[in-house]
Amino acid sequence: METVKNLIFILMSSVLVNNYVLSRFLGICPFLGVSKKLPQAAGMGVSVIFVMFLATLATYPLQHFVLARFGLEYLQTIVFILVIAALVQFVEMLLKKYIPSLHKNLGVYLPLITTNCAVLGVTINNITDGYTFPEAVVSSLGCGLGFLLAMVLFSGVRERIENCDAPECFKGLPVTLVAASIVSLAFFGFTGLAENLFA
């Protein structure tokens, strides 16, 4: 029971309170770049959940059974980014061969995710926060869901911004960032939610 509680706590805090995009500033580039239309934003979000999940499955055992055992923790950054890059390539090839319909929808986003800092961020955070394996998996799913939530919400905001009449020098990126600030402010309201969930 206690572990389930803990897992729900981790999930809630990574989706809402410590949302990777809006309060930890990870994965800002795709957040700004691919949130113009809802289907693209959702596609990117789903792909990120998928890759974060797989990356955690791959890097967590690697850290504990290979790097930590042989005292190679200092290679963490290099190994993790390589594993993520290889994994993304591998998943893309598998999808292309066996599930072409899914590849058609998600395939285009996969190469972009290799250098998404949110993915590397999740895998490293899972280690530094000292999570157990189930906790790490839940946290990776939570962060992915948080990313999807932020993308989908913001794509709705973006569609309204496209039609608004901003001052000349605010057009494009600046007005989008100001809107992102307001969305981030909304998420700020979740502070303390997870802590008080079981209080």
Next chain:
Amino acid sequence: MKKETNLSVFLRGLLIENPVFVLVLGTCPTLATTASVVGALAMGLAAAAVLVCSNVAISLLRNLIPSAVRIPCYIVIIAGFVTLVQMLMHAYLPALYELLGIYLALITVNCIILGRAEMFAGKNGVLRSALDGAGMGLGFTLALLAMACVREIFGGGTFWGLEIPFISNYKIEFLTKAPGGFLVFGLLIAAVNAITKCRAIKKKDFGCETCPSAGACAAKPCPAADENLTTKVGMTEKEEKENGNG
């Protein structure tokens, strides 16, 4: 004559092609580490060091790396230098190491560094690549400092940890938090736009430039790209020609 071109390679990154305010690359550290001036300076200099080293290494190896696997090779080289910087900071500047935390490791996936490797160091000589790295790195540092000054002075009422007499009574604490980061970044880009009369950014709305793998996927159709992609591809070709001629 040669010297002048080298100088312009160096200066380009500082203002005209400032990686943060004009090219809009490396947004994650720009937002995350600028709550304090110290953090911003440390982040900027660490990234600049990695950028110069990786540019030099990639430029030296550019004829050995097969172009089909160049992106993974670049990433490994960059990750190696990031690990070096991490170890040095952990040993000699532990306080800063704690302050930057995960963002130090995430220099690996900073799009400025991979972007410069792909767009410049892979095609140019060692000296010019080093100068380009130094210019872009300094431009990145200056941009971070500008963000951090606004956020720390008006948000915290301090500068470099020292309290500023009058402003600290009227500080806007929201600026040091996450939403304030987005707001200040937006306002500063708008200010840069206003100064350059919207000329610099108008061509580049959102598209592949803002995506971390811009360099990696230039050949493939990018999901985010509509008309922007063509502008971007056109521009890189132009840039290549200029580099080839110069």
